[in-house]
Amino acid sequence: MLTPGATIGILGGGQLARMLALAGARLGLKSHVFSPGEREPAYDVCAARTIADYANEAALARFADAVDVITYEFENVPAACADFLNARKPVRPGPKILAATQDRLIEKQFVQSLGIETAAFADAPNPGALARAVAKLGRPSILKTRRLGYDGKGQIMLQAGTDLSVAFRSTGGAPAILESVVPFTKELSVVAARGLGGEFRAYDVCENVHERHILATTIAPASIRPATAAQAVEIARKIGEAADYVGVFAVELFLVEEDGERLVVNEIAPRVHNSGHWTLDGAVTSQFEQHIRAVAGWPLGSTRRHGRALMRNLIGEDVEQWRELLTQEGACLHLYGKTEARPGRKMGHVNFVSEED
Amino acid sequence: MLTPGATIGILGGGQLARMLALAGARLGLKSHVFSPGEREPAYDVCAARTIADYANEAALARFADAVDVITYEFENVPAACADFLNARKPVRPGPKILAATQDRLIEKQFVQSLGIETAAFADAPNPGALARAVAKLGRPSILKTRRLGYDGKGQIMLQAGTDLSVAFRSTGGAPAILESVVPFTKELSVVAARGLGGEFRAYDVCENVHERHILATTIAPASIRPATAAQAVEIARKIGEAADYVGVFAVELFLVEEDGERLVVNEIAPRVHNSGHWTLDGAVTSQFEQHIRAVAGWPLGSTRRHGRALMRNLIGEDVEQWRELLTQEGACLHLYGKTEARPGRKMGHVNFVSEED
Numbered sequence: 052m053l054t055p056g057a058t059i060g061i062l063g064g065g066q067l068a069r070m071l072a073l074a075g076a077r078l079g080l081k082s083h084v085f086s087p088g089e090r091e092p093a094y095d096v097c098a099a100r101t102i103a104d105y106a107n108e109a110a111l112a113r114f115a116d117a118v119d120v121i122t123y124e125f126e127n128v129p130a131a132c133a134d135f136l137n138a139r140k141p142v143r144p145g146p147k148i149l150a151a152t153q154d155r156l157i158e159k160q161f162v163q164s165l166g167i168e169t170a171a172f173a174d175a176p177n178p179g180a181l182a183r184a185v186a187k188l189g190r191p192s193i194l195k196t197r198r199l200g201y202d203g204k205g206q207i208m209l210q211a212g213t214d215l216s217v218a219f220r221s222t223g224g225a226p227a228i229l230e231s232v233v234p235f236t237k238e239l240s241v242v243a244a245r246g247l248g249g250e251f252r253a254y255d256v257c258e259n260v261h262e263r264h265i266l267a268t269t270i271a272p273a274s275i276r277p278a279t280a281a282q283a284v285e286i287a288r289k290i291g292e293a294a295d296y297v298g299v300f301a302v303e304l305f306l307v308e309e310d311g312e313r314l315v316v317n318e319i320a321p322r323v324h325n326s327g328h329w330t331l332d333g334a335v336t337s338q339f340e341q342h343i344r345a346v347a348g349w350p351l352g353s354t355r356r357h358g359r360a361l362m363r364n365l366i367g368e369d370v371e372q373w374r375e376l377l378t379q380e381g382a383c384l385h386l387y388g389k390t391e392a393r394p395g396r397k398m399g400h401v402n403f404v405s406e407e408d
Numbered sequence: 409m410l411t412p413g414a415t416i417g418i419l420g421g422g423q424l425a426r427m428l429a430l431a432g433a434r435l436g437l438k439s440h441v442f443s444p445g446e447r448e449p450a451y452d453v454c455a456a457r458t459i460a461d462y463a464n465e466a467a468l469a470r471f472a473d474a475v476d477v478i479t480y481e482f483e484n485v486p487a488a489c490a491d492f493l494n495a496r497k498p499v500r501p502g503p504k505i506l507a508a509t510q511d512r513l514i515e516k517q518f519v520q521s522l523g524i525e526t527a528a529f530a531d532a533p534n535p536g537a538l539a540r541a542v543a544k545l546g547r548p549s550i551l552k553t554r555r556l557g558y559d560g561k562g563q564i565m566l567q568a569g570t571d572l573s574v575a576f577r578s579t580g581g582a583p584a585i586l587e588s589v590v591p592f593t594k595e596l597s598v599v600a601a602r603g604l605g606g607e608f609r610a611y612d613v614c615e616n617v618h619e620r621h622i623l624a625t626t627i628a629p630a631s632i633r634p635a636t637a638a639q640a641v642e643i644a645r646k647i648g649e650a651a652d653y654v655g656v657f658a659v660e661l662f663l664v665e666e667d668g669e670r671l672v673v674n675e676i677a678p679r680v681h682n683s684g685h686w687t688l689d690g691a692v693t694s695q696f697e698q699h700i701r702a703v704a705g706w707p708l709g710s711t712r713r714h715g716r717a718l719m720r721n722l723i724g725e726d727v728e729q730w731r732e733l734l735t736q737e738g739a740c741l742h743l744y745g746k747t748e749a750r751p752g753r754k755m756g757h758v759n760f761v762s763e764e765d
Contacts, residue, residue, distance in 0.1 A: 055730060055743045073430055076453045079730075079743025079756065096433045098452035332692070335738055335761070350735045355763075357714045373412060373436075378707045381692055386412045386436025399436065404692070406712075 052247075052348040053119050055079035058098065059343065060118030060140070062105070062132070064091025066387035066397060067124035067323050070331070072097045074339035080347065085114050092388045105132040115139035122298060122346045126152050126321050127199060143247075143297040143346040148321045151294065154197045155318075156228050162316045165289050169316050170305075171231040178219045184229035185215065193230045196222050204264075208232075233315050235305035239273050242327035243287040244341045245296045247348045252341070253284045254334060254354045259303075259326050265395060269326045269362040271333065279312040290319060299323050299342035325364065325397070332383040332402040333360030361403045370398035381405075409604075410476055410704040412436035415455065417475030417497070419462070419489070421448025423744035423754060424481035424680050427688070429454045431696035437704065442471050449745045462489040472496035479655060479703045483509050483678050484556060500604075500654040500703040505678045508651065511554045512675070513585050519673045522646050526673050527662075528588040535576045541586035542572065550587045553579050561621075565589075590672050592662035596630050599684035600644040601698045602653045604705040609698070610641045611691060611711045616660075616683050622752060626683045626719040628690065636669040647676060656680050656699035682721065682754070689740040689759040690717030718760045727755035738762075 053059075059075050061068045064086030072082035072093050081098040084091065087105065094100050099117065103110035111132060115121065121142045123133075126149060133146040151161050159169045173184035175194065185192065190213075196205035207218050209229070219227070238261060243253035258273035259266055273280065287302045301324030303317040327338035336344075336352030344351055365372065370392050376382045386399035410416075416432050418425045421443030429439035429450055438455040441448065444462065451457050456474065460467030468489060472478065478499045480490075483506060490503040508518050516526045530541035532551065542549065547570070553562035564575050566586070576584070595618060600610035615630035616623055630637065644659045658681030660674040684695035693701075693709030701708055722729065727749050733739045743756035 055727075056745065056747060069433070073433055073453070076426070076430055076745070077742055079745050081452050081745070095438050095455035096430070096453050335689070335740065344734070352734075352740075353738045355738065357761075370412075377701070377709075381710045381712065383692065383709075385434055388413065388433070388436050388438070390413060404714075 053080065057081070057119040057347070058083050058117065059346065060085060060114055060121040060136075061093065061097075061124060062086070062121065062128050063124035064088050064093040064100070065124055066092050066389075068093035069096055069387060070337075070339045070385075071122070071124065071323065071342060074337055075343045077340065078343060078347075080343065083114065083118050085110075090390075095388055105129050108135060111135055112139065120346050120348075122342070124322055144300070144321050145295070145297065148294045148296055148300075148319075152319050152321050153199075155195055156197050158319060159228070161293070162290070162319070165293055167286050167289065167316055168314065170233045173229050175219075175227045175229045178216045181215050181219055181227070181229060185209065188229055188231045191232050193232060194218055194222060194227050195230060196225045196227050198225065233305045233317075234307060234309075235315070236308045237273070237275070237306040238317075239275065239283060239304040239306055239314070240269075240324065240326040241283045241287040241302045241304070242299060242324055242330070242338055243284070243291060243302070244299045244338075244345050244351050245291040246345050246351050247297050249292070250351050251288050251291060252351045252354050253287055254327065254330060254338070255356060256280045256283045257326050257329070263395070265366060265397075266325045266364055267366075268364070269329055269360075271329050271356065271360045275306060276312055279306070279314065283314055286314065286316065294321075296321070298345045299327070299338050301326060325400075326362075328385070328400050329360035329362040329402050329404075330354075331385065333357050333404040357404050359405045359407060361405075363401050363403075364397055365399040365401065367392050367394040367396055367398065373399070376401050409706065410437065414438070414476040414704070415440050415474065416700065416703065417442060417471055417478040417493075418450065418454075418481060419443070419478065419485050420481035421445050421450040421457070422481055423449050423746075425450035426453055426744060427685075427694075427696045427742075428479070428481065428680065428699060431694060432700045434697065435700060435704075437700065440471065440475050442467075447747075452745055462486050465492060468492055469496065477703050477705075479699070481679055501657070501678050502652070502654065505651045505653055505657075505676075509676050509678050510556075512552055513554050513583075515676060516585070518650070519647065519676070522650055524643050524646065524673055525671065527590045530586050532576075532584045532586045535573045538572050538576055538584070538586060542566065545586055545588045548589050550589060551575055551579060551584050552587060553582045553584050555582065590662045590674075591664060591666075592672070593665045594630070594632070594663040595674075596632065596640060596661040596663055596671070597626075597681065597683040598640045598644040598659045598661065599656060599681055599687070599695055600641070600648060600659070601656045601695075601702050601708050602648040603702050603708050604654050606649070607708050608645050608648060609708045609711050610644055611684065611687060611695070612713060613637045613640045614683050614686070620752070622723060622754075623682045623721055624723075625721070626686055626717075628686050628713065628717045632663060633669055636663070636671065640671055643671065643673065651678075653678070655702045656684070656695050658683060682757075683719075685742070685757050686717035686719040686759050686761075687711075688742065690714050690761040714761050716762045716764060718762075720758050720760075721754055722756040722758065724749050724751040724753055724755065730756070733758050
């Protein structure tokens, strides 16, 4: 259990690290950010920073010496880095969940082993296996690299006429899996937290809209049946327990409406999640504070909502709306301190919390 | 009007500077903290810091060059320092209000000139004048130094038997004023903000309880008649306009209940205020963000409350309650990163926001 004044080490220096550092500061904790980037959003709000590669063991060792616990803002922390650090200071969430979520094949097998539904899938390590997978799952289906995909990168939809060897090469020729297309009507997520002693808390299930594979808006709570919402939280609880998880995580789900409502797990994010940004203004405890509490070994905070919440991402040039958003009554603006508004880049977000539930 | 990425210069490095820096970061602004202290709570959350005396003109000049606008966390910024900086970059709120609030005599004259009631007072520059002041105001009455008093320092109650020359020396022998004792039933405050273009917004009036001259708890809203609350906000508006104020300020008021409710201004704090800390969890826009918006030349944010709010200061050893507070449902803990819990020192605070209004 950390005491106030202790230092949280954070791998990664982007907006999630920035918001984690801000949440830690509220609680009297210092942050030390480790990232290879020369200029990172989190550097402006932390007590210390290390600019080095994740493979630089001398820098990692000094970092581990300087902090009390280590966490991260992205699931692609190299396994060697996580293991190296974990031998020196607690890494939370642990390296085990990183291994499970860095590989889509292992992730889906893990989820299915808990009796939770995922899209149908088949291993596609090479073009020959891909042809057999297509024969099994049919078309349309989605070819995804097993590792390092995010925001729609490393995936391609296989339509009736798609040439399979061209498709396989187009995602880089790396080991891949084929997934069936889930006929979903809504995309949902559960942002939940698990404490060091197993305490579990979830925010209300939210409803997400993606545009060009990037999250555009989140609404909390989702318009779904109470039993479906309870089932979503139960799925998160099962996953958290099976992974012996510590920290905040998100489970992305598809809602299928065929003779009622059914949930299909899409993926697990072992970190604070964009669909939880509304909690900064819409809940008693933000997801960032919740994560800090968990990795510090502290009790979790209340996940009560203040009202109905809407989060809208500011992507690329959207950030130019800041002037107008500042004038909108009740708009809570968050900007990440990034200087260059490249297309597809998350520059900030805005939360609206209405009084009615 | 500042643009995101700009730097706010903050004079002072205590908890108010720390919370201002955190609020600025949410909005994509950097903070540069200037303080003579070697270790300050705000240093851990800012992009840059200058450790130098407020009389060090070379350091002040470099600081002014490095920032886009300058604000402060305490009203005792030396006038020479404020004037020096204001010649280089905008100082908000302006040096004028500093001059008016650094001297209790000038402050009371300013308030009375607006037709607003204060305690009866008389100038007491020396022991002879003090004797005449006591003859006029009677006893009990309160002798206060004109300058540099806070949290009850630099003041003494004159009772029936108090020796006047001893009393005058006990506050340091500096120019003082004598104030009559206001028979108040409650201590209230209005935390309000005024934008660069004159826009005015106030949070709901709050009710404060002091212990040993230090704020202990704040409740928002205060249990007072609606007409009294409206009058309190009107008083703040008048003061803000007369001072051509930019930023957040607090007006501390006494409630006198004699044939109804009457308000008497106690003092003005030209800065974010301890009685506004509940807004961090209990309002759409925190007082810290509101101040940043104002000094950045941006529109003010919504002051809507999420519910009934209670703030309790953690003073000195109170901070040891952090473990227990983390387990209390709905308790929002704020710690300032101070290492030594000296008696009377503000170490943190905790907010509770209940759902009902």
